[in-house]
Amino acid sequence: MARVRTQRGIAVLAGAAMALTGCGTTQSSTDDAAENYPTQAVQYIIPFDPGGESDITARLQQQALEDAMGQSVSVSNRPGGGGAVGWSELATSIKPDGHTLMGANLPHIVLQPLARDDAGYETEQIKWAYIFESTPNALVVSKNSPYETVEDFVKAAEEKKLTVGGSASFSANHIGTLAFNKAADIDLTYVPFSGTGAATPALLGGQVDALMTYNTEALNLKEQGAKVLAVASEEPLPELPEAPTFKDSGYDVVQGAWRGVAVPPETPDAIVQQVADAFKAVNEDPEVKQKMEELGFHIEDMGPEEATQFTEEQTAEAEDLLERFGLLKD
Amino acid sequence: MFVDITQAMGQVVTPMMLLLIIVGVIAGMAVGATPGLSATVGLALLLPITFAMDPTTGLVLMGAFYMGAIYGGSFTAILVNTPGTPSSIATTFDGYPMTQQGRSEAAIIASTVGSVVGGVIGVIGLLVLAPLLAQVVLAFGPQEYFWMGIFGLTMIAGIAPSLVKGLAAGFLGLLISTIGISPVGGEVRFTFGFTQMQGGIPLIVALIGLFTIPTIVDMVIAPGSRTAAMAADAQARQRGGELKSTLRDLLSRPLNPIRSSIIGTFVGILPGAGGSVANLIAYNEAKRTSKRSKNFGKGEIDGVVAPEAANNAVVGGGMVPLLTLGIPGAPPDAVIYGVLLLHGLRPGPDLFEEQGVLTFTFILAVGVSAILMAPVGLVAGRGLQRAVVRTPTHYLAPLIALLTIVGSYAVRNSALDVLMMVALGLIGYGLRNVGLPPAAIVLGVVLGPIIETGLAQGLLTATAQANPWTSFFTRPISLVLIVLVILGLAWPLITDLREKRKAGKVKAP
Numbered sequence: 115m116a117r118v119r120t121q122r123g124i125a126v127l128a129g130a131a132m133a134l135t136g137c138g139t140t141q142s143s144t145d146d147a148a149e150n151y152p153t154q155a156v157q158y159i160i161p162f163d164p165g166g167e168s169d170i171t172a173r174l175q176q177q178a179l180e181d182a183m184g185q186s187v188s189v190s191n192r193p194g195g196g197g198a199v200g201w202s203e204l205a206t207s208i209k210p211d212g213h214t215l216m217g218a219n220l221p222h223i224v225l226q227p228l229a230r231d232d233a234g235y236e237t238e239q240i241k242w243a244y245i246f247e248s249t250p251n252a253l254v255v256s257k258n259s260p261y262e263t264v265e266d267f268v269k270a271a272e273e274k275k276l277t278v279g280g281s282a283s284f285s286a287n288h289i290g291t292l293a294f295n296k297a298a299d300i301d302l303t304y305v306p307f308s309g310t311g312a313a314t315p316a317l318l319g320g321q322v323d324a325l326m327t328y329n330t331e332a333l334n335l336k337e338q339g340a341k342v343l344a345v346a347s348e349e350p351l352p353e354l355p356e357a358p359t360f361k362d363s364g365y366d367v368v369q370g371a372w373r374g375v376a377v378p379p380e381t382p383d384a385i386v387q388q389v390a391d392a393f394k395a396v397n398e399d400p401e402v403k404q405k406m407e408e409l410g411f412h413i414e415d416m417g418p419e420e421a422t423q424f425t426e427e428q429t430a431e432a433e434d435l436l437e438r439f440g441l442l443k444d
Numbered sequence: 445m446f447v448d449i450t451q452a453m454g455q456v457v458t459p460m461m462l463l464l465i466i467v468g469v470i471a472g473m474a475v476g477a478t479p480g481l482s483a484t485v486g487l488a489l490l491l492p493i494t495f496a497m498d499p500t501t502g503l504v505l506m507g508a509f510y511m512g513a514i515y516g517g518s519f520t521a522i523l524v525n526t527p528g529t530p531s532s533i534a535t536t537f538d539g540y541p542m543t544q545q546g547r548s549e550a551a552i553i554a555s556t557v558g559s560v561v562g563g564v565i566g567v568i569g570l571l572v573l574a575p576l577l578a579q580v581v582l583a584f585g586p587q588e589y590f591w592m593g594i595f596g597l598t599m600i601a602g603i604a605p606s607l608v609k610g611l612a613a614g615f616l617g618l619l620i621s622t623i624g625i626s627p628v629g630g631e632v633r634f635t636f637g638f639t640q641m642q643g644g645i646p647l648i649v650a651l652i653g654l655f656t657i658p659t660i661v662d663m664v665i666a667p668g669s670r671t672a673a674m675a676a677d678a679q680a681r682q683r684g685g686e687l688k689s690t691l692r693d694l695l696s697r698p699l700n701p702i703r704s705s706i707i708g709t710f711v712g713i714l715p716g717a718g719g720s721v722a723n724l725i726a727y728n729e730a731k732r733t734s735k736r737s738k739n740f741g742k743g744e745i746d747g748v749v750a751p752e753a754a755n756n757a758v759v760g761g762g763m764v765p766l767l768t769l770g771i772p773g774a775p776p777d778a779v780i781y782g783v784l785l786l787h788g789l790r791p792g793p794d795l796f797e798e799q800g801v802l803t804f805t806f807i808l809a810v811g812v813s814a815i816l817m818a819p820v821g822l823v824a825g826r827g828l829q830r831a832v833v834r835t836p837t838h839y840l841a842p843l844i845a846l847l848t849i850v851g852s853y854a855v856r857n858s859a860l861d862v863l864m865m866v867a868l869g870l871i872g873y874g875l876r877n878v879g880l881p882p883a884a885i886v887l888g889v890v891l892g893p894i895i896e897t898g899l900a901q902g903l904l905t906a907t908a909q910a911n912p913w914t915s916f917f918t919r920p921i922s923l924v925l926i927v928l929v930i931l932g933l934a935w936p937l938i939t940d941l942r943e944k945r946k947a948g949k950v951k952a953p
Contacts, residue, residue: 163778164487164782165488165780170785173492173782174786189492192856194624194640194644195642195643198639199643199856202642203640230630234640275908283628303907306630307901315584319581319585320582321586334792409785
């Protein structure tokens with residue numbers, strides 16, 4: 115009895131709210147759902163292993179996200195296929211009511227459908243709610259490497275075969291190396307490792323000539339004496355002030371990873387906007403902000419439209435690069 | 445540094461901290477003993493809880509949990525032939541036969557001794573040799589990982605009754621390991637149209653299927669087969685003194701746990717190998733060097749000590765590259781790395797200098813948790829053992845069946861994994877009955893990715909050479925490993941020859 119009464123109370127309140135905002139008469143049922151969203155606990159799935167950059171970020175956000183959404187948020191992992199296992203589920207079998215969110219990464223969601231015969235999803239099916247951080251690529255050589263600048267490195271690469279290690283195939287590091295190859299007209303051999311951390315000993319142990327890695331790992335390596343030759347961002351990075359951008363050296367390479375959150379394709383726009391608002395609030399949380407900056411993550415604020423447009427730009431660039439190097443699927 | 449260590453010691457030996465360690469060890473043991481919930485998964489579940497704690501408390505809890513989880517994995521390996529974590533694969537080889545003979549209590553005691561010794565030696569290695577050992581990581585390139593994997597494969601000669609069938613099983617395991625996205629190059633392989641198969645078949649799913657399903661089928665087919673074991677166990681219990689006599693027996697051969705611990709520490713240091721490889725190598729070396737080599741696989745107690753010492757030594761060893769270079773040595777270390785980062789602690793030389801007290805408190809606490817496993821494990825482990833042995837088969841078999849389903853689902857929250865587990869289990873049962881050992885299949889699954897990655901990366905890193913293949917035969921550490929491979933292959937032949945000669949001498953007048 116008591117429950118019925120409270121429910122009716124909520125309905126009356128909601129009706130009053132609609133009347134007040136002046137759009138009560140044109141509301142459809144999906145907008146009603148958006149009005150009350152979220153009505154239950156929210157699942158925030160990371161399609162990667164625990165302990166990685168995406169996982170750490172999600173766990174950093176969890177508390178602030180609960181505050182912003184007014185519901186409990188549980189973070190879980192569904193790793194496999196470099197994220198593709200999770201994203202194919204997002205595209206096809208997750209209920210589009212906004213109560214299940216999934217971390218999504220650029221350029222992964224662009225490159226996998228381009229390179230694999232059946233990645234299980236199309237880039238357009240990953241519906242962005244928000245892009246909240248980025249980690250630009252950086253080119254790093256070891257302490258006793260003969261190269262001091264990008265120009266040295268390019269000159270050497272013109273004369274002999276040089277190897278560049280990075281995390282995974284068809285990843286930010288991979289496409290960053292391809293973009294560098296194109297811009298400098300050189301032929302670096304890219305060696306994929308199973309993760310950012312796994313590539314590092316290969317540089318320190320001299321197995322590869324350089325690493326195309328993220329700014330976060332570049333910072334780690336620099337503390338151990340390695341040299342950061344260039345960063346692949348538009349502007350120099352505050353945490354690596356001495357490193358020039360590739361652009362400064364005359365090579366048009368702006369590449370890295372962008373992380374955000376996505377929802378199933380049929381999710382109503384009104385709900386997507388609410389998710390976006392929640393993540394915007396999370397990005398403004400002082401504690402989250404401070405921790406992210408400490409870790410070297412760059413805070414980004416791209417809402418649904420901006421993120422989608424950015425993805426389209428990335429897709430065009432990636433298609434061109436993969437085609438040039440014969441890596442596009444048949 | 446010594447000031448830091450003394451201060452750290454003072455922090456660890458407080459009632460609150462010791463209580464925290466015991467809680468961590470017990471929780472870890474419970475998770476480790478649950479098939480499907482590996483140390484890595486357990487640590488990830490623990491992660492949100494540690495946020496609310498200060499960095500020291502959170503790290504100590506995680507360290508104790510990790511140590512306990514690796515130890516707990518041996519319980520189910522011994523009692524129901526199901527490695528609780530991939531670090532206890534080899535523990536099943538002799539642990540389960542011991543259970544079938546009614547000697548499971550002795551096996552649990554052996555696992556406890558091995559785990560404590562291994563845990564402590566691993567931490568000593570971390571404490572004393574960390575900067576030195578970190579160099580080992582850097583000397584190991586793709587070529588060396590390739591040869592290490594091949595060396596691991598030579599183990600097939602030892603665990604299979606027939607070499608041809610052993611190789612066939614190992615080859616099947618290698619094939620299973622190629623399902624999904626290729627580790628180098630990113631090609632999609634053998635997904636048979638299921639996009640979910642891009643993630644491959646997780647090792648834990650293969651383990652549960654190949655080891656546990658045949659065990660359940662055996663139990664169901666012959667429910668009376670456990671009666672003899674139950675009687676033997678009850679007899680031993682009546683006789684009493686199992687703990688004393690087992691300890692005395694094990695302590696008379698201290699070399700085995702020490703050697704296994706050193707192997708574990710070393711393998712732990714190498715990123716990309718970890719407990720799943722260490723326990724297999726240690727088992728094989730124990731078998732190779734033992735005077736009772738022939739008993740291995742038939743319930744040899746040293747065959748339980750070796751893998752359990754090695755896998756707990758991986759805990760300390762894996763933290764060497766983690767704390768000195770910021771490279772997680774074994775998969776669970778990746779989660780601990782995340783905790784360090786979240787608390788703003790950047791692993792590397794600075795961690796020891798600027799955060800010395802915290803770092804040493806963490807290291808010492810991991811060592812203390814290894815020691816505390818002894819009392820906790822002897823009570824909880826033997827309690828579980830008693831319960832499992834006394835449970836009638838018509839309850840035990842369905843209970844294990846339920847565990848296999850929950851366990852394989854929990855790996856990635858995927859129903860497809862449950863189906864794959866059942867399918868692999870039925871295949872494994874059929875193949876075992878024609879003489880293809882599941883252990884050899886698992887060996888292929890564990891080592892396949894290491895070998896493939898090493899080969900492909902080795903060829904790529906050596907592109908500057910005229911013939912990249914030569915790089916596999918010219919590097920010094922590779923050459924050492926090649927010699928080990930040859931020895932590994934020749935060893936069964938040598939022992940055969942020796943025995944024939946011995947037999948010949950006896951016969952000849």
